Amino acid sequence: MSEVTASSSRPNRHPVVPSWLSSKHLSGMLRGIEKEGLRMQSDGFLAQTPHPESLGSKLTHPYITTDYSESLLELITSPKPTVAETLTMLRELHVLVYQSLQEGELMWPLSMPCMLSSDDNDIPLAEYGTSNVGRLKTLYRSGLGIRYGRRMQTIAGLHYNLSFGDNLFEAWRESLPSQQRNESLTEFKNDKYLGLIRNFKRMSSLVLYLTGASPSVCPCFLTGRKHDLSLLNNTTYFKPKATSLRMSKLGYTNSVQDQLDIRYNNLPEYVSGLRKAINTPFSGFSELGLDDENGNPIQINDHILQIENEYYSPIRPKQIAQSEEAPSHALEARGIAYVEFRAVDLDPYSDIGIRVSTACFLEVLALYCLLTDSPELLPEEDNLLTENIEKVVNNGREPGLTINTCDGDLQLSEWMRKHLEAMLPFAALLDAEYGSNNYRVAVTLMLGKAVYPDATLSAQVLADTERLGSTWNLGYALAVQHRETIMRNSLSPKTQAKYEVLAEKSWIQHQDLEQSDKQDFYEYIQQYR
Numbered sequence: 001m002s003e004v005t006a007s008s009s010r011p012n013r014h015p016v017v018p019s020w021l022s023s024k025h026l027s028g029m030l031r032g033i034e035k036e037g038l039r040m041q042s043d044g045f046l047a048q049t050p051h052p053e054s055l056g057s058k059l060t061h062p063y064i065t066t067d068y069s070e071s072l073l074e075l076i077t078s079p080k081p082t083v084a085e086t087l088t089m090l091r092e093l094h095v096l097v098y099q100s101l102q103e104g105e106l107m108w109p110l111s112m113p114c115m116l117s118s119d120d121n122d123i124p125l126a127e128y129g130t131s132n133v134g135r136l137k138t139l140y141r142s143g144l145g146i147r148y149g150r151r152m153q154t155i156a157g158l159h160y161n162l163s164f165g166d167n168l169f170e171a172w173r174e175s176l177p178s179q180q181r182n183e184s185l186t187e188f189k190n191d192k193y194l195g196l197i198r199n200f201k202r203m204s205s206l207v208l209y210l211t212g213a214s215p216s217v218c219p220c221f222l223t224g225r226k227h228d229l230s231l232l233n234n235t236t237y238f239k240p241k242a243t244s245l246r247m248s249k250l251g252y253t254n255s256v257q258d259q260l261d262i263r264y265n266n267l268p269e270y271v272s273g274l275r276k277a278i279n280t281p282f283s284g285f286s287e288l289g290l291d292d293e294n295g296n297p298i299q300i301n302d303h304i305l306q307i308e309n310e311y312y313s314p315i316r317p318k319q320i321a322q323s324e325e326a327p328s329h330a331l332e333a334r335g336i337a338y339v340e341f342r343a344v345d346l347d348p349y350s351d352i353g354i355r356v357s358t359a360c361f362l363e364v365l366a367l368y369c370l371l372t373d374s375p376e377l378l379p380e381e382d383n384l385l386t387e388n389i390e391k392v393v394n395n396g397r398e399p400g401l402t403i404n405t406c407d408g409d410l411q412l413s414e415w416m417r418k419h420l421e422a423m424l425p426f427a428a429l430l431d432a433e434y435g436s437n438n439y440r441v442a443v444t445l446m447l448g449k450a451v452y453p454d455a456t457l458s459a460q461v462l463a464d465t466e467r468l469g470s471t472w473n474l475g476y477a478l479a480v481q482h483r484e485t486i487m488r489n490s491l492s493p494k495t496q497a498k499y500e501v502l503a504e505k506s507w508i509q510h511q512d513l514e515q516s517d518k519q520d521f522y523e524y525i526q527q528y529r
Contacts, residue, residue, distance in 0.1 A: 015372055015422045020175035021168075023432035028165010030079040030338070031086050031363065035353045036156035037346065039071045040479065042104030044115040044472055046123060046154070047071045052100035056503030057510035059128040059137070063093055063502070066126040068141050068153035073097060073107070079163070079338075082434060083359045090352045094486045096499055106479040109348040110461075111246045113154040114218040114472045123150040131513040132524040133324065136300070139525065143299030143306045146288050147256075151221060155246055158346055158353050160362050161318065163338035164370065186335040190267045193317055193336040195374030196366060197264045200315045201385055202377075203369060204343055205392040205403055206416050207314075210446050211358055212244030212393065213345040213457040214251070216471050225250070235470035243396035243458040244345050247314075247389065256282060256304060257312060265376045267317075267336070271328045274311060277304045290529070297522070301529045314343035339366070347457060348475070351482040360442035364427045368419075371426070381406060397453035416450040 039047035051058050051066055051073075058065040067074045075093040080086040097107065108114065116123065125141045128134030144153055169189050173181055183191070200207075216238035217229070227250055229237035245251050262273035286302040300306040308327045319330040319337045341362055346353040388403040392412065395401060402409040420443055427439035449455045461474070468474045491499070 015368070017425045017429060018172075018175070018371060020171055021371070021429070023429050025165070025168040025171050026367075026430060026433040028167050029363070030081060030163045030165075031083065031359070032077045032079045032161040033075075033086055033090055033354065033359075034077075034159040034161070034340075035075045035090060035346070036067050036158070037073050037075075037353065038069075038108040038113055038154060038156060039073060039101065040106050040108045040115070042106070044476055046113070046116055047102075047105055048122070048124065049102055049105070050127075052097075052102075054100045054503065055096060056506035057129070058126065059131070059134045059506075060509040060513070061502065061506040063089075064096065067156075068126060068144065069150070070124040070126045072126070072154060072156065079161070083356060083363070083438070087352065087354070087356065087359065090354075091486070091489060092491060092495060092499070094352055095489050095491055098483060098486050106476075106483055108156070108475055109346060109353070109478045109482055110471070110475045111156050111214045111244075111345045111348075112217045112251070112471070113151070113156075113221060114475050116151060116154065116218070116220040116223075118220065118223050120145070120150040123154060125150075129510060129514055130517075131510075132517050132519060132521050133513060134510075135521050136525065136528075139297055139300055140306055140309075142297075144310070146298060147285060151223070152251070155251055156346055157246065157342065158344045160341040160344060160354075160359065161338050162341070162363060162366050164367075190317075190335050192370060193339055194264050194267065194270070196339060196370040197315050197317060198374045198377040199369035199372050200339075200341070200365070201264070201382070203365065203419065204314050204385065205388045205396075205412065206419060207341075207343050207362075207365070208244045208247055208389060208392050209396045209412070209416065209456065210361070210449055211344050211347070211457065212242075212247070212396065213348055213461050214244050214246040215239060215242035215458040215462045216465050217245060217250075218471050222250075232466065233470065235472060236465055238462060238465070239394055240462075241395045241397040241401075241453075242393065243456065244343075244393045246345055246393075247343060248393040249390070251393075256284065260304065260311075261379060262311065262313075263377065264317075267331060270317065271332055274305075274308055274328050277311065278306075278308060280304050297525060300525060307528070314341070316340045316342065341366075345457070348461060348478050349457075351485040356438055357442040357445050360427075360430070360439045361446050364423050364430060364439050364443055367426045367430065368423045397456060397459060399453070413450055417447065420447045420450055 041047050051070055055064045063076050065074045066072055075090060077086050077089040080089065125138055128137045166185065169185060169192065173188050216232060216236050219235065219237060222237060229239055232238045260277050263269050281302050282304045288299065290297060290299060290302060292298050305311055317331060317336040318340050319334050321327055321330040347355055347358060384404040391401065391403060401412045403412050403415060423443050424440060427443045430439040431437050453459055465471050465474050468477060
């Protein structure tokens, strides 16, 4: 048997581990994390201070940068062979940040922001210096701000990046009949990674239910926006059974992109869909203008996507891009190197935003999605999945909630239970490779949450929000607690020195970029227009 024969569209068949697969085929796995988090002042408002210089240049530092706002830190681990090493590096980066923050500043632990000013312009854009590459990054953020509002861009999340070793794909290909081995290894990997992505999209409701931790928001986030949330009290809006408002239409979504037909059935199709969106003007964005009254650019272009990174998706195929190389060109040239899971809320109860159990669960899920039969994902099924996501992010803990599948309506809890039970043999394989029981424990924990909604992160956040009186009170209490926990960690002199050298190198690279630029910036951005 070459692969598992069950998917969300065939929920009653129980997948089994394929006969060719053994734990040794998992030895080549690598994982990395990108974790966002807002810097906040001691009064809870968004920090207005610049990115700490001692952390290095946010343009060129490989591990510490900013996302949309100058206040929105992004911490990036290098690819690691174990979950433990990944989380250790993520903790090291947090230690560095806290060593560099101005007195009283904290890292906000929740995905949804709090205590924003009523004026969007008080959310500072990230500044990357005077090089053309740096100015383009700031211009991209300016465009996002005028298109969707700066408030939406202060939402924080966590991306989990994962790759499997070539030894797994080689063994898989060898298990097939000879007439099915015509593809190169790169083509074979592309097909299998895209199968993983399609199945992950089918399983997104499960991920949002289990890792969602944003059932409530601060009123400041809703300024000037229509919504159907209820008042928990004067300082918090919520939905009683919500899981991840971050991933709802209120959160980090883009209605303009709803009509994009970007498919994941083969790599040329995906790249073509992405490029079409990048090259298609959108009248609503044209009306905003490309430049201000003084002729200064305010968005890169008026297309549906300014650049490829603007495409919001719960999962992306990725290849490591070279300097100024577009992600789609990297994919086209060298194939899919890893997948990026993007539908994960920050875990506010973890000082680094993610627990071992969540990381291990995501890896079991990835292996399950990779080895489960993955039919083509067409618009009709994709629309059903979008409806399911809306149900789960807004109402996922509602008893008896049903979701749509290709076989009709199923109870969410029962659908989740069947899939999680089917994941246990895959968790056992991972435990065998890594000499632990972390993976089986992680799936068992998730099974408990599937059966008992009150055990979910979102239920815990809401209960603590009520107990403490507001989202802000909960976030602030956790932020102070996390600072104390992080600062009890100290880096070894060798590790501290390594990061100090990296910071210095990043400033040298930053200055080299600025000094080597000869082209006028306005000329530079014409290639994107």
